[in-house]
Amino acid sequence: MNFALTKEQEMVRKLMRDFSENEVKPLAAEIDETERFPRETVEKMARYDMMGIPFSKKYGGAGGDMLSYAIAVEELSRVCATTGVILSAHTSLGCNPIYQFGNDVQKEKYLIPLAKGERLGAFGLTEPNAGTDSASQQTVARKEGDYYILDGTKVFITNGGEADVYIVLAMTDKAKGNKGISAFIVEKDFAGFSIGKKENKMGIRGSSTTELIFENCIVPKENLLGEEGKGFSVAMQTLDGGRIGIAAQALGIAQGALDESVRYMKERKQFNKPLAAFQGLQWMAAEMATKIEAARHLVYNAAYRKERGLSFATEAAMAKLFAAETAMEVTTSAVQIHGGYGYTRDYPIERMMRDAKITEIYEGTSQVQKMVIAAKLFK
Amino acid sequence: MKIFVCIKQVPDTNEVKLDPKTGTLIRDGVPSIINHDDRNALEEALRLKDRYKDVEITVITMGPPQADVALREALAMGADRAVLISDRAFAGADTWATSNTLTAAIRKLGHYDIIFCGRQAIDGDTAQVGPQVAEKLDLPQITYVKHLEIQEDMVLAHRALEDGYEALSVKMPCLLTAIKELNVPRYPGVKGVFEAYREKTVELMSAKDLDIDPDIIGLNGSPTNVKRTFTPAPKGKGMLLDGCSKETVKDLFSRLKDKNII
Ligand SMILES: Cc1cc2nc3c(=O)[nH]c(=O)nc-3n(C[C@H](O)[C@H](O)[C@H](O)COP(=O)(O)OP(=O)(O)OC[C@H]3O[C@@H](n4cnc5c(N)ncnc54)[C@H](O)[C@@H]3O)c2cc1C
Numbered sequence: 038m039n040f041a042l043t044k045e046q047e048m049v050r051k052l053m054r055d056f057s058e059n060e061v062k063p064l065a066a067e068i069d070e071t072e073r074f075p076r077e078t079v080e081k082m083a084r085y086d087m088m089g090i091p092f093s094k095k096y097g098g099a100g101g102d103m104l105s106y107a108i109a110v111e112e113l114s115r116v117c118a119t120t121g122v123i124l125s126a127h128t129s130l131g132c133n134p135i136y137q138f139g140n141d142v143q144k145e146k147y148l149i150p151l152a153k154g155e156r157l158g159a160f161g162l163t164e165p166n167a168g169t170d171s172a173s174q175q176t177v178a179r180k181e182g183d184y185y186i187l188d189g190t191k192v193f194i195t196n197g198g199e200a201d202v203y204i205v206l207a208m209t210d211k212a213k214g215n216k217g218i219s220a221f222i223v224e225k226d227f228a229g230f231s232i233g234k235k236e237n238k239m240g241i242r243g244s245s246t247t248e249l250i251f252e253n254c255i256v257p258k259e260n261l262l263g264e265e266g267k268g269f270s271v272a273m274q275t276l277d278g279g280r281i282g283i284a285a286q287a288l289g290i291a292q293g294a295l296d297e298s299v300r301y302m303k304e305r306k307q308f309n310k311p312l313a314a315f316q317g318l319q320w321m322a323a324e325m326a327t328k329i330e331a332a333r334h335l336v337y338n339a340a341y342r343k344e345r346g347l348s349f350a351t352e353a354a355m356a357k358l359f360a361a362e363t364a365m366e367v368t369t370s371a372v373q374i375h376g377g378y379g380y381t382r383d384y385p386i387e388r389m390m391r392d393a394k395i396t397e398i399y400e401g402t403s404q405v406q407k408m409v410i411a412a413k414l415f416k
Numbered sequence: 417m418k419i420f421v422c423i424k425q426v427p428d429t430n431e432v433k434l435d436p437k438t439g440t441l442i443r444d445g446v447p448s449i450i451n452h453d454d455r456n457a458l459e460e461a462l463r464l465k466d467r468y469k470d471v472e473i474t475v476i477t478m479g480p481p482q483a484d485v486a487l488r489e490a491l492a493m494g495a496d497r498a499v500l501i502s503d504r505a506f507a508g509a510d511t512w513a514t515s516n517t518l519t520a521a522i523r524k525l526g527h528y529d530i531i532f533c534g535r536q537a538i539d540g541d542t543a544q545v546g547p548q549v550a551e552k553l554d555l556p557q558i559t560y561v562k563h564l565e566i567q568e569d570m571v572l573a574h575r576a577l578e579d580g581y582e583a584l585s586v587k588m589p590c591l592l593t594a595i596k597e598l599n600v601p602r603y604p605g606v607k608g609v610f611e612a613y614r615e616k617t618v619e620l621m622s623a624k625d626l627d628i629d630p631d632i633i634g635l636n637g638s639p640t641n642v643k644r645t646f647t648p649a650p651k652g653k654g655m656l657l658d659g660c661s662k663e664t665v666k667d668l669f670s671r672l673k674d675k676n677i678i
Contacts, residue, residue, distance in 0.1 A: 048489060048609045051447075056603050086607035099607035100614075109606070 040334075042104070049090075049105040053112035056085065057120075065117035068243030069388050074199050075243055078120055083154025088127060091344075092136055096144055097152035103344040104337055107285040111336075114289025115296070118392035119243035121289055125282030126195040126244075127151070131158015134204045134220065134275045138263040147202055147222055159200035160279075161191035161249045162272050169405055171206075172215035172269055176251060178207035183258050185209070185221060187251040190233065195399070197247030198232040201225050204275070205249070206268050218268035222260040229254030240391035277350040278343060279400045280357040284336045287360035287396035291329045294364075294371035294389045298322060301375055301384075318374060325367045332360040351413045358406035361396035368393040417471045417566075419461045420525065421495065421532045422518060422549070423454040425479050425486035426539045434647055450486045453534025457594035459601035460564055461532055462494045468566070472496050474525065478506055478517050484618050491612035492604030498618045499525065505623040508635030511540070515548035517633050520626040522553065530571065531591040535560055543593070550591035558584050562597040 042050070060081055068075050082088055090106040092098025099105075106128060114121030135148045150156045167173045176189025187207050194203070203223045210217030223230055233248030263271045299322060302313040312318050335356040342349035368390035372379040379386040397403045427446040435442050450458070458475065465471035474497040475490040477483050487498035501521050509517065522531065531553075533546035543559070550557035562581060563574035569588050574581040576595055604612075623633065631637055657664040672678045 043613075044485065044488070045609055045613045048485070048492065048604070048612075049606060052492075052603050052606070052609065084605075085603050086605040090606055094607065099605075100610045101606060105606070 042108075045101070046105050046108060049101070050108050050112065052085075053087075053109050054115075056081075056087075057112045057116045061113055061120050062116035064243075065119070065385065066382070066388065068117075068119055069240075070242075070382070072237070072242045074245050075120060075123075076199070079123060079154070079157060082124065086154075087124065088154030089132060089152025090128065092132060092148070092152045096136065097149035103281065103340040107281055107336055107340040110282050110285040111289035111292070114286040115293035117243075118286055118290050118389070118395075119241045121286040122195060122241050122244050122283075122395075123157075125279070125286055126160065127158045127200070129279035129282040130160030130275060131196070131200065131202060131204060133278055134160070134262060134271055135222065137274065138220070138271050139222075142259065143222060143262065151202060156201040157196055157199055159194055159196040159203045160275065161194045161197075161203055161205045162276075163191060163193050165190065165192050169402060171272065172218065174206060174208045174218055176205070176207040177211070178209050178219060178221065178256070180209070180258070185219075185256045185258060185261065187221065187223070187229070187254040187256055189251050191249040191251075193236065193246055193399070194249050195244055195246055197245050197249060198235065199245045203230075203249065204262065204271075205251075206272050207251075209265050209268075213266060215269040216266050218272070219265045220262040220268035220271040221256050222262050223254065223256055227254055227256060238395075240388070240393070240395050276400050277353055280353040280406075281336065281339050281343060281349075283396055283400045284332070284339065284353065284356040284360040287357070287364035287393065288329065288332050288336050290389055290393050290396070291325070291332065291360070291364040291367040294368045294386060294393075295322070295325050295329055297384070297386055297389075298325070298371045298374045305376075312374065321370050321374065325370055328363045329367060332356070332363045335359050351410055354401070354406040354409040357396070357400070358403050358410070361393075361403060364393035364396050365390075417464065417468060417530070418528045419464065419471060419473050419530045419532060420522060420528045421454070421458045421461050421473060421475045421490070422546070423458060423475055423477050423486060423490060423534070424451045424537045425449070425477060425483040426451045426537055429538050434645070448482065448485065450489060451534050451537045451539075452596060453536060453594055455534070455601040456596055456598045457532040457534050457592070458490055458493060458495065459599045460561075460594055461530075462602065463599065464566065465494065474499060474528075476501065476518065476521060476525070478502070478509070478514060478521075480507075487618050488609075488612040488616075489604055491616045491618075492608035493602060494605075494608065498616070499621055500618050501621045501626070503623040505630060505634050508638060509633060510638035510640035511542050511544040511548060512639055513633050513635075513637035515545050515552060516637060517626065517628065518545070518549050519552040520628045521621055522549070524621070524626060529588040531555070531589070533591065533593045535593045535595045546591060546593040553591070555589055555591045556586045557591040557593070558586055559593045560595050561592045562595055564592070564598065 086099040089098035090101040091103050094100040110121050110125050132151045151158045162171050178185040178187045205221045205223045209219040229252050231250045233250045236246040305312045339349050339352040339356040371386050372390050375386050425448050427443050428449045431446050433442050461473045473495040475495045476499045478501040491498050536543035558573045560576040561573045562576045565572045570585050572585045
C-alpha cells in the first residue's frame with residue numbers, strides 16, 4: 038500500500054495551487070457577490086489543459102488520472118468553490134458519460150472539444166418532481182424517423198446556459214419505469230431547447246444553475262448515448278464518478294477554511310495574545326485538521342480505485358458523505374474562530390460556509406449516500 | 417533556432433529562514449522552485465517558440481538529483497530537452513566553478529543561437545554566472561533584458577538601467593540574462609506535466625561526461641570563501657517631514673547640510 042502522491046500528482050498540485058491563488062482567488066468574492074459566471078477562468082483552465090484531466094490525449098484530454106483531477110478540483114475549491122464545481126460538473130457529468138458510454142463518432146464530435154475546453158459540458162437529470170427519486174422522469178423522448186423529440190423540464194442544472202453540450206435523461210418508454218430511461222447528447226442550439234429560470238442561490242453563486250426547457254426539441258438519433266433504455270444506468274454510473282469530484286470540492290472548501298483560520302489565529306490578538314495561544318481554539322483547529330485529513334484519504338482512495346478499474350461506488354459515496362459533512366463542520370468552526378469578522382463579507386469565511394452546504398445536497402444528498410452505502414451492507 | 421536556457425532550482429525564499437546560530441539557510445522542508453528570473457528566461461524562449469517555427473529549447477541545470485523536478489517543470493511548460501548536470505564532484509561550487517561546469521556542458525551540447533539565463537538566483541543574488549559563461553564562451557552578452565526581438569540573425573534587446581533602458585542589438589550566438597520585467601511566465605499545463613514524466617527524458621551529465629579538469633569544479637575550483645552569513649540589522653526608522661512643501665524642502669536641505677550630504 039502506498040499513500041504517497043506520484044511526482045506527477047505533486048506537480049499538478051503545485052501548479053493548481055499557483056493557478057488558484059493567482060487567477061481564481063482574486064475573483065472569488067466578486068463572482069459570489071454579483072452571481073457572475075467566471076468565463077475568463079474557464080478559458081484559462083482550457084489553456085492549461087485542466088478541462089479534461091482524466092481523459093486520454095486521443096480524446097483531447099490531458100492524459101492524466103482521476104486523482105490528479107480530484108486534486109485539481111480540491112485546489113480550485115480551496116479558494117473558490119464556484120470554480121471547483123464548474124470544473125467538476127463539466128468533467129465528471131459532461132465529459133465522462135461520453136468517455137464511458139459514447140461511440141467513436143460521439144467521442145470525436147463531442148468529447149474532443151469538451152476535453153480540450155473549447156466547449157463546456159453539463160448534465161440534466163433532476164426535474165421538479167424527480168429529485169432524490171430521479172427515476173421518476175417526466176421528460177419524454179419519442180422517436181420520429183431519424184430523430185428523437187424531447188419534451189419536458191429539468192431543474193437545478195449546473196453550467197446551465199453556459200454549457201454548449203448537455204447530457205439529458207428522458208423517458209423513451211414510460212411503461213418500463215427506470216428501464217425506459219435513455220440518455221441523449223443535446224447541443225445548446227438544437228431547435229426546441231431553451232434555458233429557463235436561473236436560480237438565486239445561497240452559495241456557489243458564480244456557478245450558473247438553471248432550468249432546461251425542451252419543447253419539441255429535435256435530437257438526431259445518433260445522439261442517443263448508450264443504448265435505448267440504459268439511460269438510468271448511464272446516469273447512476275456517471276454520478277458514482279461525479280461524487281469523487283464533489284467530495285474533492287468539499288475537501289477543498291474545508292482545507293481553505295482551515296488555512297484561513299490558522300492564519301487568522303496567528304494574527305488576531307485578544308487578551309494580549311494571539312488567538313493561536315488559546316488551547317480551546319487550538320483544539321478546534323486540531324479537530325478540523327484531523328477530519329480534513331480523514332476526508333482526504335477517503336477521497337483519494339475513491340479516485341485511486343476508479344483509476345485502477347476497481348469497484349469504487351461505495352467508496353465514492355463514503356468520501357462524498359464524509360467530506361461534505363466535514364466541509365460543513367469545518368467552515369462553521371472557521372466562522373466561529375473568526376468571530377464577528379467571520380460573519381462579514383470582509384473575510385472569505387462566511388462564503389465558504391455558504392458554499393459548503395451544497396456539497397451535502399447535490400449529486401445525491403447525504404441521505405442518498407447513506408442509502409448507497411447501506412445497500413452494499415445489506416445486499 | 418536553438419535556445420539553451422540555464423535554470424537553477426532554489427529554495428522558495430518566501431518560506432525560508434536563517435538559522436540564527438550558524439547564519440546559514442534552513443533548507444529542511446522548504447519547497448524548491450525554479451528561480452524566478454530563470455523562469456522569465458524560459459518564458460521568453462517559449463514565446464519565441466510560439467512565434468517562430470523550428471525553435472528548440474534545451475533547459476540545463478547543474479544541481480543535485482532532486483533538481484530533476486525543476487527540469488520536469490520546465491519540460492511541462494514546453495521545453496523540448498532537459499539536461500541535468502549532476503555529480504558529487506560539482507558540490508560546493510561558487511559562481512566561478514559553476515560557470516566552468518556550465519560552459520563545459522554547453523560546449524558538449526553542440527550548436528546554439530541563444531543562451532538564456534536569469535539575472536540572478538534568489539539564494540545567492542550574485543548575478544555572476546550568466547556573464548561568466550558568456551565570457552568563457554567568448555560570446556557577446558546583454559544583461560538585464562526586459563524586452564526582446566529577433567531580426568534575422570540579430571537580437572534586439574532593451575537592457576534595463578536604473579532610470580531607463582539601453583536599446584542594444586547583438587549578433588547571435590549570444591547570451592542574455594532575463595529580469596522579471598521581461599514577461600509574465602506561464603504555468604505548466606496539466607497535459608505538459610504528464611508528458612514531462614511519461615514521454616520526455618532528462619539527460620544526465622556527470623563530471624566524466626564533461627572531460628573537465630577536476631581542479632576547476634566544485635569546492636576545489638571555487639575561489640570564494642563564505643566567512644559568515646547573517647541577516648543585516650534592520651535600518652532605523654525613516655523620518656517623514658510634514659507640512660507645506662516650501663517649509664519641508666527648507667527643512668530637508670538644512671538637515672542634509674548638517675549631515676554633510678550636500
Ligand atoms: C446548486 C445545485 C446544482 C445542481 N446541479 C445539478 C446538475 O447539474 N444536474 C442535475 O441533474 N441535478 C442537479 N442538482 C439537483 C440535485 O442533485 C438535487 O437537488 C438533489 O438530488 C436533491 O433533490 P431534491 O432537491 O428534489 O430534493 P428531494 O428529493 O425533494 O429531497 C428533500 C429531502 O428529503 C430527503 N429524502 C428524499 N428521499 C428520501 C428517502 N427515501 N429517505 C431519506 N431521505 C430522503 C433528501 O435527502 C432531502 O434531504 C443541483 C442542485 C443544486 C441545488
